[in-house]
Amino acid sequence: MSVNDNGTLVKVDAATKYFKRGSEEIHVLEKLDMQVPEGEFLALMGPSGSGKSTLLNLIGGLDRPTSGSVTVAGERIDRLSRQKLAAWRARHVGLVFQFYNLLPVLTAERNVELPLLLTHLSRAERKKHVDAALDVVGLSHRKTHYPKTLSGGEQQRVGIARGIVSDPTLLLADEPTGDLDRKSGDEVLDLLKALNKDHNKTIIMVTHDPHAALRSTRTLYLNEGKLSTEPAE
Amino acid sequence: MFNWFSQIFALIQFNLRTIWQRKGSSAAALFGIAGVVAVLVGVLSIAQGFSAVMNASGKPDTALILRSGADTEMMSGLSRETTRIIADTEGIARSTEGALASAELFVIINLPKRSTGTDANVPLRGVEPMAFSVRSDVNIIQGRPFEWGRNEVIVGSGAVREFEGLELGGRIPVGKEEWTVVGIFEANGGISESEIWTDASVLQPAFRRGNSFQAVYVKIETPESFQDFKDRLTTDPRLNVKVIRQDDYYADQSTAITGLITGLGTLIAGLMGIGAVFGALNTMYSAVSSRTREIATLRALGFGNGPIVISVMVEALVLALIGGAIGAGLAYVAFDGFRAATMNWQSFSQVAFAFDVTPGLLVRGIFYAAIIGLVGGLFPAIRAARMPVAAALREG
Numbered sequence: 001m002s003v004n005d006n007g008t009l010v011k012v013d014a015a016t017k018y019f020k021r022g023s024e025e026i027h028v029l030e031k032l033d034m035q036v037p038e039g040e041f042l043a044l045m046g047p048s049g050s051g052k053s054t055l056l057n058l059i060g061g062l063d064r065p066t067s068g069s070v071t072v073a074g075e076r077i078d079r080l081s082r083q084k085l086a087a088w089r090a091r092h093v094g095l096v097f098q099f100y101n102l103l104p105v106l107t108a109e110r111n112v113e114l115p116l117l118l119t120h121l122s123r124a125e126r127k128k129h130v131d132a133a134l135d136v137v138g139l140s141h142r143k144t145h146y147p148k149t150l151s152g153g154e155q156q157r158v159g160i161a162r163g164i165v166s167d168p169t170l171l172l173a174d175e176p177t178g179d180l181d182r183k184s185g186d187e188v189l190d191l192l193k194a195l196n197k198d199h200n201k202t203i204i205m206v207t208h209d210p211h212a213a214l215r216s217t218r219t220l221y222l223n224e225g226k227l228s229t230e231p232a233e
Numbered sequence: 234m235f236n237w238f239s240q241i242f243a244l245i246q247f248n249l250r251t252i253w254q255r256k257g258s259s260a261a262a263l264f265g266i267a268g269v270v271a272v273l274v275g276v277l278s279i280a281q282g283f284s285a286v287m288n289a290s291g292k293p294d295t296a297l298i299l300r301s302g303a304d305t306e307m308m309s310g311l312s313r314e315t316t317r318i319i320a321d322t323e324g325i326a327r328s329t330e331g332a333l334a335s336a337e338l339f340v341i342i343n344l345p346k347r348s349t350g351t352d353a354n355v356p357l358r359g360v361e362p363m364a365f366s367v368r369s370d371v372n373i374i375q376g377r378p379f380e381w382g383r384n385e386v387i388v389g390s391g392a393v394r395e396f397e398g399l400e401l402g403g404r405i406p407v408g409k410e411e412w413t414v415v416g417i418f419e420a421n422g423g424i425s426e427s428e429i430w431t432d433a434s435v436l437q438p439a440f441r442r443g444n445s446f447q448a449v450y451v452k453i454e455t456p457e458s459f460q461d462f463k464d465r466l467t468t469d470p471r472l473n474v475k476v477i478r479q480d481d482y483y484a485d486q487s488t489a490i491t492g493l494i495t496g497l498g499t500l501i502a503g504l505m506g507i508g509a510v511f512g513a514l515n516t517m518y519s520a521v522s523s524r525t526r527e528i529a530t531l532r533a534l535g536f537g538n539g540p541i542v543i544s545v546m547v548e549a550l551v552l553a554l555i556g557g558a559i560g561a562g563l564a565y566v567a568f569d570g571f572r573a574a575t576m577n578w579q580s581f582s583q584v585a586f587a588f589d590v591t592p593g594l595l596v597r598g599i600f601y602a603a604i605i606g607l608v609g610g611l612f613p614a615i616r617a618a619r620m621p622v623a624a625a626l627r628e629g
Binding site: 104 | 239240243247250251254526527530531532533534535536537538621622623626
């Protein structure tokens with residue numbers, strides 16, 4: 001992993017993103033700058049449609065900026081081809097989704113194993129990693145269960161185990177508690193906090209929930225395509 | 234650097250497990266393909282069965298001599314003198330009773346078809362005693378051989394099945410008289426089984442043929458001596474004949490009709506196949522769109538486009554192969570051994586045969602199903618790989 005001298009892991013530089021809807025151009029991000037140091041647990045807040053998820057997608061290599069650059073661990077990812085970007089994601093990014101996005105036909109452990117299928121690990125090594133990840137999220141006893149037999153909180157913990165199983169450079173969570181009740185949401189947030197604190201995982205979390213943002217080490221607010229450290233009036 | 238095969242394997246497993254969740258549309262595509270394969274195999278089994286009869290009819294050591302310029306027995310004519318010269322030619326196999334050569338007459342009579350009740354052309358062949366030695370596979374299975382010099386006939390088993398009045402003891406109209414069926418024979422599935430046989434010397438006056446024949450069938454000493462035998466006859470200044478190996482003669486006769494049936498069958502199956510491709514396309518598009526979010530998740534995790542395309546195509550292929558196997562099985566159960574008769578346009582007479590669903594045809598049907606599956610899976614697969622990941626993740 002290559003980090004800048006000042007410890008910056010993610011650097012977004014003058015990133016602009018607009019979408020075309022018919023003849024109309026919708027500007028989501030406007031010359032946005034952002035830096036995330038290694039080991040930070042950053043919460044990104046803002047109203048719906050403010051571009052939080054778009055920004056997260058740019059950092060995670062799921063989308064490219066219209067202009068500007070995105071550098072992660074010293075690598076300009078906005079210049080990578082689709083194929084290289086997919087390979088880059090597999091190596092560097094763990095993703096946690098609002099609706100868990102588990103594959104319903106696979107058991108918890110097989111879902112967690114998916115990112116490891118993109119590595120050269122042997123079956124035995126994969127199993128070791130999967131067991132370790134499920135242990136971290138406290139679901140070792142549920143590993144042979146299918147998603148539909150797990151509660152929402154458990155499914156999200158499986159999602160987090162899948163996000164960390166390949167030990168990625170960066171963990172990105174898009175509204176990880178958005179579909180959960182308060183208690184389950186708190187458990188998930190505690191888990192993310194522990195991953196940041198105990199395992200030094202750099203986490204960027206998009207959330208609507210100020211209560212969730214309290215667990216982060218820093219909160220940034222996105223409004224009308226601009227970032228600030230204070231919420232909009 | 235990427236473990237391509239484990240990606241593909243995992244994706245295929247994932248896709249195949251979801252088939253059951255879409256059993257309705259999967260079954261529609263599957264049975265669509267099964268129908269196409271059943272029709273293709275069914276129609277081609279007709280051509281296969283017909284050409285099997287024709288191929289069983291000829292032997293490489295048996296030759297047929299016609300008048301020069303005649304392509305079939307119907308068009309040929311040979312005098313008694315010519316047939317004697319032929320029978321005396323060196324190179325014909327001999328038994329204690331003489332050269333294995335039979336001068337024959339070939340005429341057509343009308344008999345009602347069992348299936349439709351309408352008249353059809355049935356070949357009536359007048360033979361000489363050596364005919365049974367030349368065609369050693371002719372074998373009386375019921376009754377007895379006809380007596381030489383009497384108005385009696387024996388009938389091939391295929392003809393008995395297809396036409397009325399040919400049972401043992403039945404009487405058939407020949408000229409102004411009625412002749413009696415005294416025996417039924419088999420000929421190893423060959424075309425003779427579609428014929429009625431009698432004594433050439435009683436058939437000649439019944440059809441006012443004087444002392445003429447249409448063909449001489451001979452058994453040559455060895456299959457390899459055919460060319461020498463042929464050269465001897467065609468260079469004989471007393472003769473004006475053509476010499477054909479019996480297997481070539483029948484293979485040639487079957488070419489037109491098998492070509493026609495195969496062409497029609499392929500055309501019909503081709504048109505149905507286009508329909509089945511759309512069925513498969515529809516199924517696979519809905520399979521892909523119902524899994525938009527799952528596919529997007531896999532791609533977000535870093536799964537490559539190649540494995541995703543291949544996995545969707547394998548899913549379509551598996552559906553198609555199951556459909557193809559069902560269709561081929563149906564065709565086998567429904568058509569194999571089904572008996573029918575059709576016109577041999579070269580002799581203007583009916584040939585009885587059985588539909589023949591061969592392993593080769595089954596493989597061909599399943600191969601066709603695989604092509605339908607691959608074409609039907611290709612575009613949905615490309616669509617799955619091209620969906621923008623960020624947008625697709627939010628769907629579902």
